[in-house]
Amino acid sequence: MLPETISPTELIATKIRTLRRNREYSQDYMALMLHISQNAYSRLENGKTPITIDRYYEICQILQVKPAELMDLVELPKPKAVWRRSSF
Numbered sequence: 577m578l579p580e581t582i583s584p585t586e587l588i589a590t591k592i593r594t595l596r597r598n599r600e601y602s603q604d605y606m607a608l609m610l611h612i613s614q615n616a617y618s619r620l621e622n623g624k625t626p627i628t629i630d631r632y633y634e635i636c637q638i639l640q641v642k643p644a645e646l647m648d649l650v651e652l653p654k655p656k657a658v659w660r661r662s663s664f
Contacts (some may be wrong), residue, residue: 583623585623585626585627586623587625588632588646588647589620589621589622589623589627590623591646592620592621592635592639593621594644595639595641595646596621596639599639599640600616601638601639603617603618603621606621606635606638609634610631610634610635612637620635632646
């Protein structure tokens with residue numbers, strides 16, 4: 577399991593990188609398809625730039641994966657706090 581310090585953005589970015597590599601797409605290709613620079617794409621894939629919903633859907637389309645499937649493939653960290661119902 578991944579450490580709890582990794583943000584959901586970083587987890588999704590890691591999965592995107594894995595899928596991109598599995599499809600043998602370069603960062604240059606992804607950047608070209610997204611109409612951004614390779615440097616900007618690298619920052620997205622490394623979790624340094626948050627991925628917007630629109631960009632997320634574009635990436636999913638390029639990688640030929642449904643957005644919900646990509647989210648299912650990411651194990652989000654479990655919250656530390658336990659939610660309890662108020663007695664009110």
